Structure formats: C-alpha cells, structure tokens
Amino acid sequence: xxxxxxxxxxDTGTDDAVAIMLAALHPALDLVACTTVNGNAPxxxxxxxxxRVLDHIARSDIPVYEGAARPFVRADFPVPRAxxxxxxxxxxxxxxxxxxxxxKADAGAVxxxxxxxxxxxxxxxxxxxxxxxxxxxxxTLDPKLAERIPEVVIMGGGHEIGNVTPAAEFNxxxxxxxxxxxxxxxxxxxxxxxxxxTHRALVSYADCQRLRALGTPAGAAAAEFIGHRIEVHDEIQxxxxxGTTPVHDAVCVGSLIDPAIITTRRHHVAVETSGALxxxxxxxxxxxxxxxxxxxxxxxxxxxxxxxxxxxxxxxRKPA
Ligand code: RIB
Ligand code: CA
Numbered sequence: 001x002x003x004x005x006x007x008x009x010x011d012t013g014t015d016d017a018v019a020i021m022l023a024a025l026h027p028a029l030d031l032v033a034c035t036t037v038n039g040n041a042p043x044x045x046x047x048x049x050x051x052r053v054l055d056h057i058a059r060s061d062i063p064v065y066e067g068a069a070r071p072f073v074r075a076d077f078p079v080p081r082a083x084x085x086x087x088x089x090x091x092x093x094x095x096x097x098x099x100x101x102x103x104k105a106d107a108g109a110v111x112x113x114x115x116x117x118x119x120x121x122x123x124x125x126x127x128x129x130x131x132x133x134x135x136x137x138x139x140t141l142d143p144k145l146a147e148r149i150p151e152v153v154i155m156g157g158g159h160e161i162g163n164v165t166p167a168a169e170f171n172x173x174x175x176x177x178x179x180x181x182x183x184x185x186x187x188x189x190x191x192x193x194x195x196x197x198t199h200r201a202l203v204s205y206a207d208c209q210r211l212r213a214l215g216t217p218a219g220a221a222a223a224e225f226i227g228h229r230i231e232v233h234d235e236i237q238x239x240x241x242x243g244t245t246p247v248h249d250a251v252c253v254g255s256l257i258d259p260a261i262i263t264t265r266r267h268h269v270a271v272e273t274s275g276a277l278x279x280x281x282x283x284x285x286x287x288x289x290x291x292x293x294x295x296x297x298x299x300x301x302x303x304x305x306x307x308x309x310x311x312x313x314x315x316x317r318k319p320a
Contacts, residue, residue: 003028006125008033008129009129009135010034010050011038011043011130012047013040013090016049019247019253022310022311022315024057024059026253027317031062037130037134038068038071038131038133048094049097050064051104060100068134070133071174074175089235090229110134110141113135113138114138126151127253129154130171131178135178152182152187153193154190154192155248156171156193156194157169157172157284158281159196159282165280167278168272168278174280184295191255193252193299194300197251197262197301197302198246198247198248200304201247201307203226203246203304209223222311233245254306255299261310263302265298266294266297268285268295269296284298
C-alpha cells in the first residue's frame with residue numbers, strides 16, 4: 001500500500017499532539033516533518049512540545065522545523081488581542097510528556113517548506129492545523145509554491161461557530177492576513193475543516209478511558225491530552241454534550257485516513273481582516289451570493305464514531 005506523505009504545520013497544543021501521533025503512527029500515512037508556528041503557545045514551546053510528542057511515541061526520526069514567532073502583519077497577538085487566553089487554558093505552554101534532548105532542525109520552517117516542494121519527486125499533502133503564518137510567508141517568498149503543492153487540508157474557520165470570538169475561529173483569527181493569502185493562493189485541491197465539522201466529532205471521558213486502556217504510550221498520552229481538554233471545555237466552553245471535547249486537528253488527519261469522516265461542500269471562502277467584531281471570520285459563501293469562484297471543499301459535518309475508531313485502532317499499535 002502506498003503511504004500518503006504529509007507535512008503537518010502545528011502550534012502544538014493538545015489537539016495538535018493527537019494529530020501528530022495519528023499521522024506518525026497510522027500505517028497509511030508517512031509524516032515527512034512537522035513545522036511549528038506561534039499560536040496556542042509561543043513558537044519555542046510549540047517546537048519543544050512537538051519534539052516531546054514525537055519522542056514519546058518513538059518517532060524521533062521525524063524532523064521538526066521551527067517557524068514564525070508572530071503573525072504575518074499584526075503585532076497585537078498573542079497580547080493584547082488574546083483577551084481570554086482560551087489557548088492558554090486548553091493547551092498550557094508545556095505538554096505533560098517527558099522532556100527531550102533532541103533539537104529542532106537547523107533550517108527554518110518557511111525555508112524547509114519552499115525547498116521541500118521545489119525538490120519533491122513525490123506528492124506531499126500539506127496539513128496546516130495552526131495559524132497560517134508559515135504558509136503565507138512561504139507563498140509570498142515563492143510565487144510558484146502553490147502550484148507545487150498537490151493538496152492542502154486546513155483545520156480552521158467556522159460558519160455557524162466561533163471559538164475565540166463569536167465570529168472567528170482561533171487559527172484564522174490569530175493571523176487573518178495570512179489566512180487570506182493562503183485561501184486565495186489557488187491551490188489545486190484545498191479542503192477546509194472548520195469548527196462546524198470538528199464540533200460534530202466530539203470525544204468523551206469514556207472514550208479517554210478506552211484510549212488509556214490500550215496500554216500504549218500514544219493511548220495514554222491521547223487520554224491525558226483529551227481529558228484535559230474536556231475539563232477546560234466543561235469549565236469555560238461547554239460543548240453540546242457535557243463531558244466531551246472536539247479534537248480539531250486530529251479530525252483533519254483522520255480525514256486523510258478515512259475521507260468519510262468528514263462531509264464537504266464546495267464553496268468560496270474569504271477572510272475578514274478588519275472590524276473589531278468580525279476580524280478573523282471565514283466568510284463561507286454557502287449560497288453563492290458573492291460571485292467568487294468556489295475554491296475550497298468545506299467540511300460541515302464529521303462522523304464521531306468513524307473518527308474514534310481510527311484513534312483507537314491507531315493508538316493500539318505498539319511502537320515499532
Ligand atoms: O480552533 C481550534 C484550533 O486552534 C486548533 O488548531 C487548536 O490547536 C488551536 O490551534
Ligand atoms: Ca492547532
């Protein structure tokens with residue numbers, strides 16, 4: 001079976017960590033590298049967390065390239081715009097996995113992305129599950145980059161749901177100008193997995209017990225990360241079902257393994273970059289009013305049982 005190559009762009013955090021483990025352990029995927037960016041935590045913490053998670057599951061062979069430490073244009077994130085520090089509560093700065101002596105790669109994330117796609121001889125899917133600063137910078141530096149990337153699957157945005165404001169989802173809100181550049185780049189195949197989908201693939205405490213019962217490092221870590229997410233969501237951002245949480249970034253990776261996990265419709269998507277109330281909103285033209293050519297397959301639903309099945313099957317595997 002040909003394994004699907006991918007690069008994960010992450011701001012590791014708890015759900016990024018589950019996505020990384022899924023991409024690194026599933027037999028159908030070949031995680032080429034992780035690139036890190038400022039988002040859930042300052043970028044140096046995201047890099048350290050990514051290295052820790054990969055070492056925890058015995059995948060120290062996967063390199064980590066550090067990227068942008070601040071948004072593409074704005075100087076007002078993480079503070080003062082990050083009023084409620086939602087990310088800080090749901091992710092913290094350092095994840096509860098052992099430290100590692102392993103170092104990040106010498107090259108920067110943007111340089112790595114440009115050079116990798118310039119020299120690629122096989123298709124590599126790009127999966128940004130964080131603010132899109134690195135991707136926008138790479139597209140700006142290399143105008144031919146978009147045509148070299150066969151497929152992009154982004155966790156971000158929201159139509160009926162916002163999480164960091166009523167209008168906006170965190171990854172887009174944290175760097176709206178970058179998101180606008182990425183969504184307008186003209187990728188051949190672009191999938192957007194917004195909160196409207198990830199909030200339908202909720203994971204519960206009982207599911208965490210099943211993950212822990214697997215008796216593997218990945219199962220234990222996933223149970224820990226997801227259990228913490230449930231605690232915080234129950235406290236400050238209760239889901240439709242108490243005692244559950246979305247695991248946003250892992251839904252993206254899961255859809256590469258089982259496309260039926262998400263249900264998509266093709267629409268034009270733009271990003272609001274001004275307006276105190278609406279900055280960072282993904283404007284998804286669901287009724288084709290704006291005249292913009294649909295450029296993204298947008299996920300409006302997700303199958304929680306298919307998603308959980310993949311988590312349990314993948315994290316049951318013993319490290320090679
Ligand atoms: O809004 C959810 C997204 O923001 C996820 O990628 C999470 O890790 C945070 O980055
Ligand atoms: Ca993330």
